[in-house]
Amino acid sequence: MSHQTLMAILILSPLVGFLINGFRYKKHSAELSGSIATGAAVISFIAALLMVIDLIGLPPEERKIIVHFFDWIAVDRLKISAGFTIDQISAIMVLVVTGVGSLIHLFSIGYMHHDKGVAKYFAYLNLFLFNMLLLVLGDNLLVMFVGWEGVGLCSYLLIGFWFTDKEKAAAGMKAFVTNRIGDAAFLLGMFVLFLTFGTLNFQEINHMVPTTSELTWLAPITLATLFLFIGATGKSAQIPLYVWLPDAMAGPTPVSALIHAATMVTAGVYMIIRLNPLFLAAPNTMAIIAGIGGLTAVMAASIGMTQWDIKKVLAYSTVSQLGYMFLACGVGAFGAALFHLMTHAFFKALMFLGSGSVIHAMHEEQDIRKMGGLRKYLPYTHLTFLIGWLAIIGVPPFAGFFSKDEILWQAFHSPRGHWALWAMGALGAVMTAFYMTRLMALTFWGKSRVPKETHPHESPWIMLLPLIVLAILSAVGGWVGIPHVISEILPGQPGNLLETWLEPVIKSVPGVAEGDPTQEWSLMGVSVTLAVISALLAYHFYVRDPSKPKKVAESLGKFYELVYNKYFVDEAYFGWIINPLVSLSKGIWYYIDVNFIDKTTYVVADLVRGGGQFVRGVQNGNIQQYAMYIGLGVVATMTYVLMR
Amino acid sequence: MTADVFLFWFLAIVTLAGGLTTIMITNPIYSALSLAFTMVGVSALFVTLNAYFLAGVQLIVYAGAVTVLFVMVLMMFDLKHEVTAFTRGKISGMVKSGIVAVLAGILVGSISLTTDIFSKSGAAPEAVIGGDTTKELGKVLFSKYIFGFEALGILLLMVAIGAVALARSKGGTHAKQ
Amino acid sequence: MPSSDLFLEVGLSHYLVLSAILFVAGMAGVLLRRNAIVILMSVELMLNAVNLSFVAFSHYMGQMDGQIMVFFVMTIAAAEVSVGLAILVSIFKRYKEVNIRFFEHLKG
Numbered sequence: 001m002s003h004q005t006l007m008a009i010l011i012l013s014p015l016v017g018f019l020i021n022g023f024r025y026k027k028h029s030a031e032l033s034g035s036i037a038t039g040a041a042v043i044s045f046i047a048a049l050l051m052v053i054d055l056i057g058l059p060p061e062e063r064k065i066i067v068h069f070f071d072w073i074a075v076d077r078l079k080i081s082a083g084f085t086i087d088q089i090s091a092i093m094v095l096v097v098t099g100v101g102s103l104i105h106l107f108s109i110g111y112m113h114h115d116k117g118v119a120k121y122f123a124y125l126n127l128f129l130f131n132m133l134l135l136v137l138g139d140n141l142l143v144m145f146v147g148w149e150g151v152g153l154c155s156y157l158l159i160g161f162w163f164t165d166k167e168k169a170a171a172g173m174k175a176f177v178t179n180r181i182g183d184a185a186f187l188l189g190m191f192v193l194f195l196t197f198g199t200l201n202f203q204e205i206n207h208m209v210p211t212t213s214e215l216t217w218l219a220p221i222t223l224a225t226l227f228l229f230i231g232a233t234g235k236s237a238q239i240p241l242y243v244w245l246p247d248a249m250a251g252p253t254p255v256s257a258l259i260h261a262a263t264m265v266t267a268g269v270y271m272i273i274r275l276n277p278l279f280l281a282a283p284n285t286m287a288i289i290a291g292i293g294g295l296t297a298v299m300a301a302s303i304g305m306t307q308w309d310i311k312k313v314l315a316y317s318t319v320s321q322l323g324y325m326f327l328a329c330g331v332g333a334f335g336a337a338l339f340h341l342m343t344h345a346f347f348k349a350l351m352f353l354g355s356g357s358v359i360h361a362m363h364e365e366q367d368i369r370k371m372g373g374l375r376k377y378l379p380y381t382h383l384t385f386l387i388g389w390l391a392i393i394g395v396p397p398f399a400g401f402f403s404k405d406e407i408l409w410q411a412f413h414s415p416r417g418h419w420a421l422w423a424m425g426a427l428g429a430v431m432t433a434f435y436m437t438r439l440m441a442l443t444f445w446g447k448s449r450v451p452k453e454t455h456p457h458e459s460p461w462i463m464l465l466p467l468i469v470l471a472i473l474s475a476v477g478g479w480v481g482i483p484h485v486i487s488e489i490l491p492g493q494p495g496n497l498l499e500t501w502l503e504p505v506i507k508s509v510p511g512v513a514e515g516d517p518t519q520e521w522s523l524m525g526v527s528v529t530l531a532v533i534s535a536l537l538a539y540h541f542y543v544r545d546p547s548k549p550k551k552v553a554e555s556l557g558k559f560y561e562l563v564y565n566k567y568f569v570d571e572a573y574f575g576w577i578i579n580p581l582v583s584l585s586k587g588i589w590y591y592i593d594v595n596f597i598d599k600t601t602y603v604v605a606d607l608v609r610g611g612g613q614f615v616r617g618v619q620n621g622n623i624q625q626y627a628m629y630i631g632l633g634v635v636a637t638m639t640y641v642l643m644r
Numbered sequence: 645m646t647a648d649v650f651l652f653w654f655l656a657i658v659t660l661a662g663g664l665t666t667i668m669i670t671n672p673i674y675s676a677l678s679l680a681f682t683m684v685g686v687s688a689l690f691v692t693l694n695a696y697f698l699a700g701v702q703l704i705v706y707a708g709a710v711t712v713l714f715v716m717v718l719m720m721f722d723l724k725h726e727v728t729a730f731t732r733g734k735i736s737g738m739v740k741s742g743i744v745a746v747l748a749g750i751l752v753g754s755i756s757l758t759t760d761i762f763s764k765s766g767a768a769p770e771a772v773i774g775g776d777t778t779k780e781l782g783k784v785l786f787s788k789y790i791f792g793f794e795a796l797g798i799l800l801l802m803v804a805i806g807a808v809a810l811a812r813s814k815g816g817t818h819a820k821q
Numbered sequence: 822m823p824s825s826d827l828f829l830e831v832g833l834s835h836y837l838v839l840s841a842i843l844f845v846a847g848m849a850g851v852l853l854r855r856n857a858i859v860i861l862m863s864v865e866l867m868l869n870a871v872n873l874s875f876v877a878f879s880h881y882m883g884q885m886d887g888q889i890m891v892f893f894v895m896t897i898a899a900a901e902v903s904v905g906l907a908i909l910v911s912i913f914k915r916y917k918e919v920n921i922r923f924f925e926h927l928k929g
Contacts, residue, residue, distance in 0.1 A: 622921075623921060624740075624851070624852055624853075624860075624921060625736065627851055627852055628736065628739065628740050628743065628852055631740070631743040631744070631747065631848065631852065632743060634747065635743055635746050635747055635750070638747070638750050638754075639750065642750065642753075642754060646829075648831065649828070649829060649830075649831050652831045652835065653828075653831075656835075656839050659839065659843065660839070660842060660843070660846075663842075663843050663846045663847070663866055664846055666846075666850065666859075666862055666863065666866060667846055667847070667849055667850030667853075667854060667859070667863055667866070672856055672858050672859055675858075675859050675862055676862065679862050679865065679866065682843075682866065682869065683869065686869050686872070686873055689836070689839075689873060689876075690873075690876055693836070693876050693877060693879075693880040694880060695876045695879070695880065695888055695891075697888075698872075698876060698888055698891055698892065698895075701892070701895060702872075702895070705895055705898075705899055706865070706869070706895070706898075709899065710865065710898075710899060710902050713902060713903065713906055714858065714861070714862060714902075714906070717858065717906050717909065717910065718858060720910070721858075721913055721919060737853065740849075740852040740853055741849070741853070743852070744845055744848055744849040744852065747845055747848065748841065748842065748845040751841035751844070751845065752838055752841055752842075755834055755837045755838055755841060756834060756838075777885065777888065780885055781885055781888050781889070781892075784885045784886070784889055785889055785892065788889075789889050789893075792893060796893060796896050796897075799896070799897070799900060800896065800899075800900060803900040803903055803904055804903075806904055806907070807903045807904055807906075807907040808907075810904065810907035810908055810910070810911050811907045811910045811911060
């Protein structure tokens with residue numbers, strides 16, 4: 001098959017699935033709807049796999065499949081084609097999106113089994129996949145933006161999927177509005193880029209980027225990248241726009257796994273990696289990205305330590321891990337960011353699906369205070385969750401270890417890095433180990449606090465299968481990016497596959513020095529040791545001595561309150577931004593709209609009506625008078641003709 | 645004074661008198677009668693202009709059918725009280741009379757100013773059509789104007805249907821009974 | 822032009838002036854009369870006046886087209902009268918009146 005056909009199948013298959021399920025949205029059969037949707041996703045995955053195999057067959061410098069379908073917009077200088085590209089970056093993304101997506105589709109069949117809107121649910125899920133593929137594959141910013149908006153829409157629809165619950169509907173709206181702020185900035189960034197380069201095509205932009213870095217703040221590239229980064233903070237839940245993601249947990253759990261952990265939220269990171277030469281040319285933006293990323297990683301992790309809702313913990317963990325990815329982007333380690341994006345997609349999807357399995361078993365109970373000792377009832381879920389836990393806290397040789405360590409090392413070592421950034425990353429890693437162990441301990445270990453009336457049961461195989469596949473990926477997924485210092489001591493000395501693969505498309509930071517192996521080893525040792533100690537501490541707190549956490553929390557007093565209430569960020573937004581905006585709008589509505597614009601239109605309307613009343617007198621229904629007007633007209637015309 | 649000239653003046657007087665009576669007299673029956681007089685006068689004028697066929701049609705259609713139609717409707721209505729003959733509004737009446745007078749002046753004036761063009765230069769009396777024009781009329785009507793002729797046929801059919809439909813309805817579109 | 826000529830030599834302008842006077846008389850009737858039937862008659866008068874001028878032109882210019890036009894006008898006039906009278910009949914049925922005053926339902 002030609003690449004054109006394959007690409008069409010890859011992109012359109014989820015759309016067809018969406019249309020089929022969309023037209024039968026009232027049907028209740030989870031098996032049928034789910035099979036259609038999962039089939040569409042799997043077809044997409046197979047097509048993606050075939051294309052990537054073709055891609056590997058090409059020589060490294062020419063690894064790029066560009067499919068041009070048609071010219072979408074052609075106005076003066078603005079030429080946008082409906083073109084799609086698979087290169088080294090999007091190959092990884094497209095495999096993650098369709099692969100993890102297919103697994104989550106499969107999981108949903110079991111999870112959404114009893115839901116009435118199951119066909120609608122699968123339709124949304126497929127629509128999401130379609131838009132995500134547009135986002136990932138589009139070869140220019142505008143096509144990406146279409147996907148970007150599309151996934152936002154699907155996210156809104158799926159967060160508010162149980163929209164009869166007011167709180168859940170509100171969560172959907174919050175996500176939508178928060179994202180809109182970011183999207184506006186994204187648009188502005190596109191405008192600046194178009195003004196500067198006259199094109200929106202990724203390849204062209206990346207070729208045109210000047211080799212010298214911009215040092216001022218108001219230079220076009222710095223401005224454009226800053227705007228794009230604000231867009232990314234909206235979609236990828238970074239400070240200051242992260243507030244929507246924890247609330248987004250109102251949606252069904254597989255949705256949280258697919259959209260709010262594995263794929264959509266990484267779109268911002270993906271966009272930055274895609275435009276890496278552009279971002280490299282703006283060191284100021286890079287510094288901001290790194291700072292925001294590190295800060296988010298620490299702050300979200302600290303909130304995660306205090307939450308009681310199993311999904312909220314995972315949500316803050318996602319925000320924190322996304323912070324890592326931005327930290328990596330900010331120090332110029334785009335490869336590491338993509339690596340972590342991939343491994344995070346595996347283990348976070350695994351943990352979300354695991355939590356879905358737990359919630360399913362506990363009959364929609366999400367409070368971890370009412371769990372505990374579930375290992376007995378859910379052996380397989382526990383086992384897979386355990387692997388996810390090991391991966392996220394960075395225990396070698398699980399996936400998270402390699403990617404996270406790469407990021408930490410780069411944060412320290414890169415010319416754009418700083419020891420403070422490394423410290424933030426390490427602190428985040430320590431806290432991650434703590435809250436994840438806490439989650440494990442409270443959910444699966446220790447004594448059971450399950451209420452007597454609930455009888456937890458293991459999930460069906462259709463839900464366990466994706467868990468197992470993802471667990472395997474979480475365990476071995478990191479082996480594609482083994483750092484040099486480790487590979488040197490391994491038998492056969494496996495190279496860093498990922499680095500070699502990405503080399504042609506990722507620009508390295510100028511002036512990068514050769515790494516010192518001793519330094520790298522010691523940093524690695526420090527972070528792993530700290531994480532393990534932190535995990536053991538958490539184990540001690542929550543399994544051995546369950547009364548301890550309370551005492552610690554009390555001793556911290558006000559600070560604990562602050563963290564527990566998520567630093568009052570939502571309240572601050574309401575108090576300082578939303579409420580003043582609302583009152584300002586009300587003022588404008590009353591004084592400008594009602595008293596000025598409306599009244600002006602009333603005056604105009606009255607004038608017209610008065611004129612109409614006057615003219616109406618002429619049309620009095622008296623036919624003879626009408627005839628008289630005709631006569632007058634004739635006389636006037638003839639007089640004019642004769643006088644001429 | 646030749647017979648032709650005498651005939652013209654005689655007919656002109658009859659036609660004018662008939663026309664003025666039609667619009668001046670209060671009783672509609674007399675109006676209809678004087679209208680018939682006018683029609684006959686015009687028909688005779690057609691004869692003086694050698695349009696014999698049109699003269700005949702004029703007699704049949706106007707003096708015959710149309711007048712009869714008018715009289716019949718008048719009889720049918722059986723008006724018991726007299727309708728006010730003329731408009732009541734003084735100002736509008738004066739305006740209307742003024743319009744009519746001015747128009748008459750303009751028309752007669754422009755005719756007397758322009759007939760020189762017809763009588764002297766373009767169409768000299770030699771071009772006047774003599775004899776019976778009926779045959780020629782028929783030829784033109786059924787060749788050059790055949791489409792209009794057919795359209796007229798359809799129009800008459802529709803009018804026949806429409807008139808029947810209208811007369812059957814009880815009081816037009818505002819009927820509320 | 823001496824006055825004897827005016828009376829003794831009948832030409833196109835004589836017919837046209839006669840037609841004009843008839844036309845204006847008909848127009849006066851349309852504008853001033855209140856009886857709808859008489860107004861219809863006045864319309865007929867105006868049409869006849871126009872017919873007369875058509876035939877006169879046709880005669881003096883040696884062309885048949887004027888007469889054809891008269892033929893058409895006559896047909897349409899007959900149609901118009903029949904429809905007009907039908908409307909009058911239906912209005913009369915409703916109001917028992919033929920005064921033009923009752924036609925003021927066309928008020929805006």
